[in-house]
Amino acid sequence: MLSGKGRYVADISVPGCLDAAFVRSPVAHGALRAVDCTAAREVPGVAGAWSAADLPDLPPVPYTLLAGLATEDAVAGREWPALVKDRVRYPGEALAVVLAADRYRAEDGAAEVTATIDPLPAVVTPAAALDDSVRLFDGLSNTVLRGEAGQPIDPSVWRDAAAVVEARYRQQLLLPSPMECRAVLAVPEGDWLTVWSGHQMPHRLRRELAALLGWSTDRIRVVVPDTGGAFGSKSATFPEFVVVAHLAVRLGRPVCWIEDRRESMFVATRGRGQDQSVRLAADAEGRLLAYELTIDADIGGYPHLGVGLPMQTAWMATGAYTTPHVHATVRSVLTNTMVTYPYRGAGRPEAASAIERTMDLLARRLGIDPIELRRRNFIPPAAFPYATPTGRRYDSGNYAAALDLALETLGYEEWRAEQARRRADPDALPLGIGVSCYVERSGGEPGGLHEFGSLEAHEDGTVTARCGTASTGQGHETVFPALVATVLGIPDAQVRLVEGDTDEQPDGLGSFASRSAQVAGAMLQHAATRLIEEARARAADLWGLPVDEIEWADGTVHPAHDGAAATGLGDLVKSTGPLRVEDRYEAGMAFPFGAHAAVTEVDPDLGTVHVLRLVAVDDCGVVLDPAVVHGQAVGSAVQGIGQALYEGMTFGADGVPNLADGFLDYLLPTSTEIPPIVVKETRTPSPGTPLGAKGAGESGCIGTPAALVNAVADALRIADPDLLQMPLTPDRVWRAARAPKHEEGTR
Known part of the structure; x- marks a missing residue:
C-alpha cells in the first residue's frame, strides 16, 4: 500500500469497459410520471441510457434472510426496484443509468435525462412515519416489524422501587464514510461473468447475482481486490450492482460503476437511527430491579436490509448488569431515507448508550458515585456463562477488572479532585468525568458462526x-x-x-x-x-x-x-x-466487553466540548496481533467520538439531506479534534473456540459515545438528560448549560 502497489476496483483497466453514471431523484418522496433518456443517447461517447421502462426484465434488489436482518413478512409487497418504477422513496434513488466510454461522458449524458416527479410529503423520522398518514407503500403500514426481548415487567416492580428514572434518547443517523466508496466492475466472458468489487461478503454477492441472472453460481466469479474500508456498508447487493451486472450481460461488454463521494453521502447505507425511551428502577442500596427499553427505529425506504437490526439492541439491552427484569420492545419503521444497515457496532452502540447514560442518571437520583453504582450491579466473574433476561448467553467476562484498569489509567480520583476545585472557582470552565461499561456480541448469529x-x-x-x-x-x-x-x-x-x-x-x-x-x-x-x-x-x-x-x-x-x-x-x-x-x-458466539472513561471540559458560553483525555480498556479474549488490535481500538474510538460530538444527518423540510457542501455539512473528526487516546486491555479468553479470540473491531463505537456524553452531563450537572442528544453540537451544549441543574450534593 505505502509503495503505491495497492490495487482497488478503480485501478483495474479492462479494454472496452463502459462507465456508468446514475440519474438520481432530487426529491425524497414522489410519484414518478416519466423518465426521458432520448437526449442522453445523442451525447457523443454515450453507449446507451435506460430507465426502468426501458429494461422490463431488470430484476429487483435481492434480500437475504440473514439472522436478525430481514423477514418474509416485512418485505412482502415492498419490492425494491433497481431503477425506480413508479414511486421514489428516498432522495437520490436511481431513476436511470447512462453508460459511456468514460465517466465524464456518462455524466454529460446523465445531465440530459429528464424526469417528471410529483412530490409527495416526506417522513424522515419514526415519529413522523408511525401514524401512517404518509405511507411509503400504498395499503401497507410503515411499521414493518414488531419485536421484543425479555418479558413484560409487572407494574408492582416500578411502584415498589426506591428510585425510578426515565429518559429519551436519539441515536442519530450516521454515514459510514469509508475512504473508498462503493465500486463494482462486471466483465462478461462468454457464458461467464467476473465481478470485481470492494465487498465484505463475496460469496453472498455471487449467490445473489446468480439468482438475479438465473445462472448457476459456478458461472460467476467475484473477486475482492484491495478495499478502502467498509464498516458494514459494503455487504449487500445494491441497486447499482444489479444494474451494472444486468447491463454487462445484456451488452456483452464490461461495465463499471465507481461511486463518487456525493453519491455515497446521499445514497450509501446509513447506520444507527433509533428513538429510545428508557425506564430504570433500583432499590435504596442501588441494586437494579428492572430496565425497560422501547425502540422506534427508522430503517429507510425499503425493509430488505436492516428491518431486524434493532433487535440486536433489544437482545443486548441488559449490558453488563445483573438486572432481574429486562424488557425491550422494537418497532422498525419505514422512512424516506436511504436504508439503514449494519454500521460498525450494529445495534450494540445503541444498547450501550441507552443503559450507560441511564446508569449515570440513576446514580444522580440516588446520590451514589456512578462508579460505585456500576460495581454493585456487575455480573460477577463466577456467574459465567450468564443467561441474560433478553436471551443472550454471555460466554466469559470480568467487567470490574476492565473498569478498574480504566479508572487507574485515567487517574479518576485526581480528576475528581480537579473537578471539585473548579466547581469552587466561579471563573473555571466546568469539567466532567464520564464512564461507559459495555458488552457486545461478536461473530454473528446462530447459523452464521x-x-x-x-x-x-x-x-x-x-x-x-x-x-x-x-x-x-x-x-x-x-x-x-x-x-x-x-x-x-x-x-x-x-x-x-x-x-x-x-x-x-x-x-x-x-x-x-x-x-x-x-x-x-x-x-x-x-x-x-x-x-x-x-x-x-x-x-x-x-x-x-x-x-x-x-x-x-x-x-x-x-x-x-x-x-x-x-x-x-x-x-x-x-x-x-x-x-x-x-x-x-x-465457532461459538462471543461477547467482548470493556470500559471507556473520558474527561471533558465545557465552555458554557460557546457550547464547545474539549475532550481532555479518553481511555479505552477492551477485552477481546486472546489477541492475535497487538498492533492490529490497537489500531482497531483507536480507529473505532475516533468513530465513537464522531457520533458523540460531530456526526449526524439533518434534513430539510422536503426530506432531502442537508449535504450540499459535503463534509462541511456532515462533520467528521479530524486529527485536530482527536484527543489523547490511551488503549489498554484485559484478556478473558472465549470458551467458544480453542483459539479463544473475540471480536475486536467495534469496541470504540460501542463504549466511547456514552462515556463522552456522560462526561458532558457531569460537567454541566443538568437535571434533564433529554437535553443532551448526540451529536453534542455547540447549540445543544449551550442550551443545556442554561437549563436547571440537578440537586447539589449529588454527582
Whole structure:
C-alpha cells in the first residue's frame, strides 16, 4: 500500500469497459410520471441510457434472510426496484443509468435525462412515519416489524422501587464514510461473468447475482481486490450492482460503476437511527430491579436490509448488569431515507448508550458515585456463562477488572479532585468525568458462526491458506499467515493467504460482525492442526511406523526417537504427493466487553466540548496481533467520538439531506479534534473456540459515545438528560448549560 502497489476496483483497466453514471431523484418522496433518456443517447461517447421502462426484465434488489436482518413478512409487497418504477422513496434513488466510454461522458449524458416527479410529503423520522398518514407503500403500514426481548415487567416492580428514572434518547443517523466508496466492475466472458468489487461478503454477492441472472453460481466469479474500508456498508447487493451486472450481460461488454463521494453521502447505507425511551428502577442500596427499553427505529425506504437490526439492541439491552427484569420492545419503521444497515457496532452502540447514560442518571437520583453504582450491579466473574433476561448467553467476562484498569489509567480520583476545585472557582470552565461499561456480541448469529477454508502445502515448503473472508483493511494479509505459521512452527513468510476470490475459495461467509479472527482465525488454527495430523499420518505410512511414534516440530516430521531424521514439509509433499486439508469450522458466539472513561471540559458560553483525555480498556479474549488490535481500538474510538460530538444527518423540510457542501455539512473528526487516546486491555479468553479470540473491531463505537456524553452531563450537572442528544453540537451544549441543574450534593 505505502509503495503505491495497492490495487482497488478503480485501478483495474479492462479494454472496452463502459462507465456508468446514475440519474438520481432530487426529491425524497414522489410519484414518478416519466423518465426521458432520448437526449442522453445523442451525447457523443454515450453507449446507451435506460430507465426502468426501458429494461422490463431488470430484476429487483435481492434480500437475504440473514439472522436478525430481514423477514418474509416485512418485505412482502415492498419490492425494491433497481431503477425506480413508479414511486421514489428516498432522495437520490436511481431513476436511470447512462453508460459511456468514460465517466465524464456518462455524466454529460446523465445531465440530459429528464424526469417528471410529483412530490409527495416526506417522513424522515419514526415519529413522523408511525401514524401512517404518509405511507411509503400504498395499503401497507410503515411499521414493518414488531419485536421484543425479555418479558413484560409487572407494574408492582416500578411502584415498589426506591428510585425510578426515565429518559429519551436519539441515536442519530450516521454515514459510514469509508475512504473508498462503493465500486463494482462486471466483465462478461462468454457464458461467464467476473465481478470485481470492494465487498465484505463475496460469496453472498455471487449467490445473489446468480439468482438475479438465473445462472448457476459456478458461472460467476467475484473477486475482492484491495478495499478502502467498509464498516458494514459494503455487504449487500445494491441497486447499482444489479444494474451494472444486468447491463454487462445484456451488452456483452464490461461495465463499471465507481461511486463518487456525493453519491455515497446521499445514497450509501446509513447506520444507527433509533428513538429510545428508557425506564430504570433500583432499590435504596442501588441494586437494579428492572430496565425497560422501547425502540422506534427508522430503517429507510425499503425493509430488505436492516428491518431486524434493532433487535440486536433489544437482545443486548441488559449490558453488563445483573438486572432481574429486562424488557425491550422494537418497532422498525419505514422512512424516506436511504436504508439503514449494519454500521460498525450494529445495534450494540445503541444498547450501550441507552443503559450507560441511564446508569449515570440513576446514580444522580440516588446520590451514589456512578462508579460505585456500576460495581454493585456487575455480573460477577463466577456467574459465567450468564443467561441474560433478553436471551443472550454471555460466554466469559470480568467487567470490574476492565473498569478498574480504566479508572487507574485515567487517574479518576485526581480528576475528581480537579473537578471539585473548579466547581469552587466561579471563573473555571466546568469539567466532567464520564464512564461507559459495555458488552457486545461478536461473530454473528446462530447459523452464521461458521467459516470455510483450506491449507495446502507445496513442494517448496510454502503453505497456501485459503479462507472465506474478505479483508477491507483489517490486516488479514499479515495476521492470518502469522497465525498459521505459529501453529505449524514455520516462518510467517512461508504462508500465503488467499481470500476474497470465489474461484479460489468456493464457499465462505465473509467479514462482518467482528468475526474474522474469532471465526475464520479459529478455522485456520483448526486447519493447521489437521494439516499436522495428516503430515504425521503420511510420514508414519512412509516409514512404516505407528502414527503415535511420529512427532511434529518446526515444520518437520520425525520419528519420536530419532530427531535427526526430520523431514521438512516440502520434502514430505515431494515424497507423498499433494497435501491439502479443507474444512467448514463452527465457532461459538462471543461477547467482548470493556470500559471507556473520558474527561471533558465545557465552555458554557460557546457550547464547545474539549475532550481532555479518553481511555479505552477492551477485552477481546486472546489477541492475535497487538498492533492490529490497537489500531482497531483507536480507529473505532475516533468513530465513537464522531457520533458523540460531530456526526449526524439533518434534513430539510422536503426530506432531502442537508449535504450540499459535503463534509462541511456532515462533520467528521479530524486529527485536530482527536484527543489523547490511551488503549489498554484485559484478556478473558472465549470458551467458544480453542483459539479463544473475540471480536475486536467495534469496541470504540460501542463504549466511547456514552462515556463522552456522560462526561458532558457531569460537567454541566443538568437535571434533564433529554437535553443532551448526540451529536453534542455547540447549540445543544449551550442550551443545556442554561437549563436547571440537578440537586447539589449529588454527582
